[in-house]
Amino acid sequence: MITAVDHVQLAAPPGSEPALRTYYVTVLGMREIPKPPVLAARGGCWxxxxxxxxxxxxxxxxxxxKKAHPGIRVTDIEAYAARLEAHGARVVRDDALPGHRRLYTEDPVGNRLEFLEPVDTAA
Incomplete structure (x- = not known):
């Protein structure tokens, strides 16, 4: 009766929250969401x-x-790759998954992140 993935958790070293906030908000274009107070006391960010x-x-x-990673769907993956590169993120493109364009990058603490876009093969 699984309906969806609620979230993916990645680990980070103590004290890395400022770098994570800059990366996930400024580079990836996400927004920080508040953690419940009891969980916020443990550090980290969402x-x-x-x-x-x-x-x-x-x-x-x-x-x-380095191997385990979230796979995140995006639109216009080439524009997203350009955004990452403009912020100094290393982008590694990979064409090994049929029907998709995809790339890998790492967050500022070294966690692997995959971004992918389905390819319309009907055209």
Missing amino acids: FEAGGVQLHLGVEEDFRPA
């Missing part, structure tokens, strides 16, 4: 765009996710 939520939680012995 972001939302287009019905997608990413939660960044503080982990004392943090290691970035």
Whole structure:
């Protein structure tokens, strides 16, 4: 009876919230959403765009996710890639998934992020 993914949580090192806020808001174009006070005391930050939520939680012995990652759909992936590159983010394009354009990048603490756009093959 699963209906949707509510959010994806990624880990981050203590004290990285300012860099995460800059990246997820300014570079990715998401907005920060408030954490409930009891959870805010634990650190980290939450972001939302287009019905997608990413939660960044503080982990004392943090290691970035290099393989595991959220896959986030976007429109106009080439414009999105240009946005990322304009902000100094490294973009790695990948054409290995049939029916999609996709790219990978990393957030400021090294977590892998995938962005993809379905390709209309009917045209």
